[in-house]
Every structure is written in structure tokens, then in C-alpha cells.
Amino acid sequence: MKPTKTLLTAAALATAAGSLSAEEMTIVSWGGAYSNSQLKAYHEPYSEKTGVTILNDDSSAEAVAKLRAMNEAGNITWDVVDVVAADAIRLCDEGLAMEIDPDTMLAAAPDGTSAADDFGDLLVSDCFIPQIVYSTTFGYRTDMVGDTPPTDICAVFDLETYPGKRSLEKRPINNMEWALLCDGVAKDDVYSVLETPEGQDQALAKLGTIKDSVVWWSAGADTPQLLADGEVVMGSTYNGRLFSVIEEQKQPVAMLWDAQVFDLDGWIIPAGLSEERQKRALDYIMFATDTQRLADQAKYISYGPARASSAPLVGQHADLGIEMSPHMPTDPENAKNTFLYNYEFWADYRDDIDAKFQAWLAQ
């Protein structure tokens, strides 16, 4: 009797241990409405299909620093991490994210197009699996701009026609580009001008013309709040945040899509996971980034799916019942004049220009 019992206990323990590690994974994201859209579009169907329990951790804002610390401590507790493309590039550079082969690790489109072609140029790093295209763009108070609502990014720098405060992000990225665009630099030349100290000074000088009228934000929720309170007449933020101010909270705010800056957000898998966990993470990624799933996410939040094949499948908002396509940053009507964020440039110049920018702010 005794040996059998021990054996049974051992078997039970092994199953318990096995199922514990097999049925749980920690997915890191940004929290709020965005995590909720992932929960509905990815996590719930995936748990239903595989029985894996998904734990959420809203730590994406500090993901790079935390992953680095975990790596140094030799104990990585995250399985899949949602980060912006610039962070993915840095994690890849630091050897903290594993490299992904799109053709074997990601699902092909329903019509057979390979994942690499379906994502196309959006595969900006060897470790990055794009998920959404979002944009940083401006919203303005419709009741504070008189009869001439702004249609042009340079309205931000036009204090005469549009008096009042504007909110801009407290970092050089995007602001420097917009300043140069409105200071007569051609779109294609922006980054070559910004490479030079003179170009950086030019951008700061242009920003200097509105410096006294700027409220600088550091959290994505700041501009929506400032707009809703009438504290600013216009302000930059992520387009999904503006969507919820306009469509969900019905505030008198409208979008100024001109010169919106496209950026990407997506997944990375931390380097150094155990084989079993890595397999599970890859299985999740294969599921969550297929054509249908990416299109599903757009039912809950107004960010464009990163696959070309997902765009035609975008439908209506799950609760509001409005068509989502016209609210996508990638919609042709909105994307008449867009600006593409240059990852490599900012990976190089970020620290240098940030130091200058902060010194300029403190003056």
C-alpha cells in the first residue's frame, strides 16, 4: 500500500506542479482601456481555447528598466510584454528580448501571404511583433477656435488665430519634428536637419515662440483631461485617448489629423525564458497576432491593426456600435498627411537631444 500511495502523491504533485506552470502566463501591458481591448480580443479567446490562465501586469511604461533588472537578477517573471517599437529596439539591442522569425513563428494571412509580407515595413526590429499602429496627434476644443477650426499642424504655432494654451509632451520626440515642419523644413529633410546642432537650435527656437503658452504633459491621460476642462485649446496625445474623449465622453473636442506621427506598439518575448515557457509564449503570440485577432482588437479601441490583411475586417465598436474605420489613424481620410517616426534616428539622438531639450525647458 505504502509505495502506491507515495507514487500517487508524487504523481499528483507532479501534475499539480506541471499544471501550475503550464496553465499560467504573465502578460505585461499598459493598463486601462488598452489592456481591456487585449483582454477581450486576445486573452479571453486564448484562455478559452487552451485553458491557460493569463495574469495581467500593467507595467509596460517601465518595461525596459524592469526587464533589465530581472535579467540582472536572473529571474524573469514575464512571459510576453507589450512595448512601443522604440523600446523593443532597445530591448533587442540590450539582448533582453528574443529574436523572432516571422515566417515560422507568426501566422500567415488567410490568403496565404507570409507574415513577413503581411506586416511589411512594420517589422522594425528583429525582436518585435507589431500589433497596432497608433498615432500621436492633436485634438482641439471646437468651442474655443471660433469659426475657423484648425486644419493644419502649424495652427499649434499660430498664437494669433488660436490664442490659448496648448499641451505638448515633455520630451523632444515629435515636438522637434513638428516645429521644423512649421518652420519651413520639407518633410523629407526633417531628420537630416535635426541631426545638426543648428537644426536642433532651429527647432527649439520655433518651439520657443509658443513656450509660454505650453502645458507640458508626461502621462497620456493629461491632454484629454486638459481638453475636457478647457484648460488648453489644443493638445497632442495618442489618438485612442482622443477617441474616448470625443465619442465616449462626448466632449466638444475634434481631431486634427494633420501631420500625425505614426508609431507602433507590439509584443516582445523576454530572452532567457525556460523552454517550456518560451513555447507557450510563442503559442500565444501565434494566436494573438493572426489576422482575425488583430482586427478584433479594433472593436474595443481606435488603433489600427498592424497587418495589412486585418484592415478590411475592422468592424463596429463593440459597445457604441459606430463604424471604427473612420477613427483609425490609418484611414485614408485621416492619413492624408502623416509623418513617420524615425526609430533609428531617435535611438541615436534621444539622449543628446533630450539633454538639450530639458536644459531648454528649464531656462
Add this chain to the structure above:
Amino acid sequence: MTDASQNAGPMLAADGTPLKQSLARSLRRQKLRALLLVAPLLLFVMFSFIVPIASMLFRSVENGIVENTLPLTVQALSKWDEQSGELPEEDVYDAFVRDMVVAIDNKQHTRLGSRLNYEETGMSSMFRRSGRQLNKLDPETDGPFKDQLIEIHDGWGDPKTWAVIKTHSPAVTNGYFLNAVDMRRTPEGAQSQPEDKQILIKLFGRTLFMSLVITASCILLAYPVSYLLATLPMRVSNLLMILVLLPFWTSLLVRTSAWKVMLQQQGVINDTLVWLGLVADDARLIIINNQIGTIIAMTHILLPFMILPMYSVMQTIPPSYTRAAKSMGATNWTTFWRIYFPQSIPGIGAGSILVFILAIGYYITPEIVGGTKGVFISNRIAYHISSSLNWGLAAALGTILLAVVLLLYWVYDKIVGIDNVKLG
């Protein structure tokens, strides 16, 4: 008497061992037991306080990455004169390719690129781009490499690139500390940063100045409140105490956000002033996103840390002293200034130290209400920890901040005397 002289040897305990030994053993056992009792605390302090601080101190000077990633190159570069303005010879390029092939295999080259990018903009992409082509080279057969490397990226044909690698190759560096005081390490020695990039010294100064202002305004506000708390009848003072503690128990973020609602231009205070006609509608006060906003919000948040020690000290001041002074003809002011105030100083001291040290390292409140002119050095430390990943610089800034606090503590001890601090 005879008995005693017969037993002249050592005194024995009941079990036959010498008494001295037996006593020492039981004392040792007691000490061990006491040590075991405090062991959890000791270990906790060790791992949560001493180890992190030591690791921060270490990180601020540690720079092994260059030498570990490019060992042969660093050796070869030691013979090259970076002042000559000429490119290094083929041996350096050859060593570099050998190092890089190993580094690319271990995925270390991009990490080194990020490290060197803190010193010279452009290094990050140079290492990343070169890495893609360099791993196709075989160091044994494909040489010489000088022209091939310059072909791959013209940065390798710039003597400055090699000078940067050489300057930052020592395993222990003062570079981060120099950066932390707006200077930098160059082949010609320490130099100050270009003027348009100098910000950290300014932030240190601002942090100290604003922390002093916040401490002073906390003293001014807390003194009368603590006095009332200590002297009013129990029933009233308890109610007052709850009013002091209630905000203390509320989440820091909620309180800070509440100040945003209060202070902004379309906020409660401005609306009230406009409604009262004290301020014109088009000239609303700007009391947030600047230094005033930070001072107001932080004074409010840190006030309980001043009130509580003051209150507990004032409670111990016997009222008979002031009555005695008055009975001998002292005016109210003299009584307060000569009798009451000196006895309350230890409370002010304790509160000031608490508030000042908390204020100097504050991060989230200045970030939310500080705008551009009300941010502290800790906001810059946070940037280097989480955004730029320049942990060496963050550690150097943290170390300097720690040193400043210790220095101020020492000055305080010299002037006021640390014995003169009481928490009750």
C-alpha cells in the same frame, strides 16, 4: 577558613565545569538568542538598505563593459595616441573585428553601442548596423580589415570614434560622476558640457532650494496647528487630529491630482477668485505647472510629517512653566518666546529633518504639478533609470544626492545638535 584554603582551585558549577567557563557559555547563549531575535530585522536592513546602496555606489563608477566586450581592441588601442589625429593602424582594426565577431555571437555589441552612445551620439546605430555585416567576416582569412570597416560604416574612419572607445575603456570610470555635474570625460581630460546641455547642477540647486522653502512653509503652517492640538481640550483636539490625519491616509496620487483640479487656470481657486471679482477672467493666476504648484502641493503632502513630531513634543511641555512666567510679570510674547518656544525646538528640528529629507527625494508630485520649472533632480534620475537606461549616471546622481543629505545632516548636527531632536 580551612575549607576555603583547601578548595583554592577554580570555583566549580553544579555540573563540575569551572564557574567562569559555565557563565561565559550561558552569556554566549543569551547573546546568540538575542541576535536570533533581531536577525530578521538585521537581514531586512541588510538586503533592503545596505546592499542596494552599496550596489548603487558600485554602479556609479563601474564600466567593465568596454573592456569585457572589446578586450583585444582595448589592448591594441593602448599603443595608439589619440591626440595624434590619425587613424589607428591595422592591428587595432584586426583586433576589433576579432572582438566583434565574438560579441555579435553573444549579442553584446549592441549593448556596447548603447553604452557608448551616452558619450558620443551615433554610436548606437553604428554598432547595430556594422554588426549585421561584420558577422559575415572571418577574422582569420578576410583581412586586412581597415578599409573594409570604413566601407561598412564611415564612422570607423573617424579618429574620434576610436578616441571615444579608448577614453571610456577603463573598468572603473569617473565619467558618470563628471556627467552628473555637467562635465564629461574627454581625451584631453575632464571638460564641461556645452552650455546648452547643462542642466543637472541647476536641478540640484533647485531641489535644495525648493526643499528648504517647503520645509520652511511646513514649519510656519504646522506650528500653530500643533500648538492648538497640544493645548485645546481633548475632545476638540481629537477632532482636529483627525483633520490632520485624514489627508495623511489618502493616496498620494489622489491628493496630488486633487491639487491639479484646485490650482489649474479653469480650476476651483481661479474660478472662485474670478467669481468674487478679485481676478479678471482673462488674467487668471498661473499657480500650477511651475514652482508655486510644486511648493503648494508638497507642503500639503508633507505637513503631517511636521505636525506630528511638533505635537508630541509640545504635549510634553508642562503648562505650569508658562503660568509661572506670567505670574512673575512676563508678557504673553515674552512667555512664548523665552519659555515655550525654546522647549518646542526639538520638535521643529525633528519635523524639519523628516520633511526636508523626504522633499529632497520626491518624485511623483513634482512630475505631476511641477511643469518645467518645478521638477527636481529625482525626476531626472527616474528618466535615466527608466527611459535612457543610463543607470551609471542615475547611480552617480543618486550618490551625490545621498552625499548632500549626509552633509546637510552633519551641518545640522554642528549648528543645532542632533541631541536636540525629539520625536516626543
